[in-house]
Structure formats: structure tokens, C-alpha cells
């Protein structure tokens with residue numbers, strides 16, 4: 001069976017983990033946590049990046065730092081992971097879902113303005129598959145209505161929009177280093193902070209409401225409880241694993257892009273025949289090959305194709321069930337405008353095996369099985 005995903009492993013992760021153990025520093029904010037932040041800041045030209053225990057927790061921190069509270073409204077696509085919404089629901093916000101664009105599966109920037117009310121506090125663009133949302137338009141709307149932008153860039157680490165790294169364009173950006181993402185630390189993430197004035201509060205929230213970060217930098221001589229907070233600080237053991245992978249981020253990135261491009265070239269024939277659709281990358285976007293998906297004609301054809309591939313040793317999978325159709329989505333959210341594409345496009349989409357180190361032979365099998373399916377079902 002060709003797996004859908006393999007956790008990224010470069011080869012020297014264990015050396016760094018061993019080093020953290022030898023240095024007797026395995027809790028948070030050790031040297032690997034610090035070095036990872038620095039590397040990520042250089043990669044993205046971000047003002048400030050703090051590693052977190054997950055992207056979910058980076059989103060929760062963003063909600064706290066944006067002062068989201070009961071009755072506020074937050075606009076996002078319904079086609080996303082549950083955490084995008086959960087982080088704001090935890091603060092008592094109402095989730096306002098708007099439709100996606102069928103070409104990128106990202107929030108339709110032209111529908112956002114109609115969903116804004118007096119209660120709206122933030123927009124949460126999700127960069128699906130590491131391909132950027134239309135951030136110029138979204139930034140303009142946020143500016144004119146005085147809204148915060150929190151980028152869910154879980155899938156967009158080392159992706160760019162008009163030369164700017166995803167996660168650095170909004171007020172806050174959130175990365176994921178889960179094992180299903182391009183770079184990993186098992187479970188983990190990061191928050192990117194644009195506003196200098198928010199950095200200290202972010203450090204306090206991440207450190208259980210204490211000013212311990214300042215204490216460690218020698219800026220104060222003892223630390224104390226200064227505000228609300230939680231424990232969003234990852235272990236240095238996990239950071240050591242991540243460090244191995246982002247020291248030279250192009251190793252993973254180039255490998256993934258090569259595999260992504262190969263799928264695209266080899267499946268283009270089916271696209272030209274009108275059998276399937278392939279991902280669309282807008283000109284202003286540089287993507288990170290986080291995902292390779294194809295679109296079948298409809299739900300029925302996708303179901304048949306999935307079952308054919310699974311029976312033939314290829315672990316292809318579908319993706320999000322739109323949140324507005326889930327029990328919690330109905331309870332905490334509301335879809336504004338028409339669902340022209342969210343449901344329809346999500347039902348056609350199928351993700352192919354895609355991971356660091358997937359071999360040509362494995363990809364050739366995937367490609368052949370898809371072509372066989374369409375030859376049989378002509």
C-alpha cells in the first residue's frame with residue numbers, strides 16, 4: 001500500500017534530540033526552540049515567531065491577543081479544519097462562514113464584505129494547500145472596517161504571496177508542525193506576530209500568564225503572575241526534531257515540489273481530456289507543494305475512484321466536510337450568502353499520496369491507477 005502520508009524525517013533528527021538530552025534541557029524555550037524561531041524568522045522575514053504546542057494553540061493565542069470575546073463575529077471559510085473555528089468559539093465568538101473560490105478552494109475575497117456586521121472583529125483566511133488567499137483584497141477590507149486578520153497558514157509554511165511569506169501578512173499568522181505537514185515536530189506550531197506591542201503579551205500568554213520569558217533574558221530579577229495565560233510552550237525535544245528539518249528548508253521543499261510537478265505533468269493529459277481537474281496556482285503565489293489534489297466529476301465518481309485506488313494499493317483520501325454542515329458548525333456558526341462551491345467542490349476533491357521522499361515508482365503506480373480507472377470508466 002502506498003501511504004497517504006509519511007512524517008517527514010531527514011535523517012539527523014536524533015542527533016539533535018540526543019544533544020538536547022545531553023544538555024539536560026528538554027522543557028520549553030531551550031536552545032532548539034530559540035534556534036527554530038530564529039530560522040523561521042529569517043525564512044519568513046517575520047517580526048517575531050514563537051513556537052507553540054500546535055497550530056490550534058497558535059490560533060487560540062491569536063484569538064486571545066485579538067481580544068475576541070462573547071458576541072463577536074469572525075469570518076472564515078467553511079471549508080477548513082475544525083481548529084480554525086474552535087479557537088474563536090472558545091472565546092464565545094460566532095463563526096460566520098462564507099463561500100470559497102472553486103479554483104483555489106480558498107475563501108472568496110469578494111464575498112467577505114457582505115458578511116461584515118457591527119459585531120465583526122476578524123477575518124481568518126486559510127491558505128489551503130499552501131496556496132495563498134487573495135491577501136491584497138482581504139487586507140484592504142480589514143483596513144477599511146478596522147478588522148484583525150489572523151492567517152491560518154498551517155499548510156503554508158515557506159509559501160509566498162507577492163514575495164511575502166504566508167503568515168506575515170495579517171496581524172497574526174499560525175503555522176503547524178504536525179506530522180502531516182511539510183515540516184514537523186510531531187505535534188507543534190508557531191505564532192507569527194506583526195505588531196511589536198503584542199510580543200510581550202504573547203510571551204506572557206504562552207508562559208502561563210507569567211513574565212518568565214523576560215526573566216530568562218535577564219530583564220527582570222524574578223518572575224511573577226502578571227496576566228491570564230496558559231501553557232503553549234513546546235518541549236525542546238520536539239523543537240530539536242524540527243530544527244533538523246528547517247536548517248535547510250529547501251531539502252524538503254525541493255523534494256516535494258519535484259513530486260508535485262511530476263504528478264501535474266503526468267496527469268495533465270486527463271485534465272486536457274476533460275476527465276479531471278488539477279490544482280490552480282495564481283501567478284502571484286509561490287506554493288510549497290503541501291498537497292496534491294485532483295477533482296473528479298462529482299461525489300459519485302470520486303467515491304468510485306477512491307474505492308478503486310484503495311483496492312489497488314493507493315491510499316488516496318478526501319478532505320474536509322464543510323464545517324457549516326457539522327453539528328458544532330450549526331451550533332456556533334452561520335453561513336452567509338449562497339453555498340455555491342463549498343459543498344460541491346469539497347465532494348469532488350481527492351488527495352493523492354504526497355510526502356517528503358515519495359519515490360517516482362510510487363508516484364507512477366498512483367498515476368497509472370488513476371489512468372486505468374478513467375480508461376475503464378470511459
Ligand SMILES: *Cc1c(COP(=O)(O)O)cnc(C)c1O
Nearest residue numbers: 054055056081083154176178189
Ligand atoms: C493542520 C491544520 C490545523 C491544525 O494544526 P495542529 O498543529 O494539528 O493544531 C489548523 N488549520 C489547518 C488549515 C490545518 O491544515
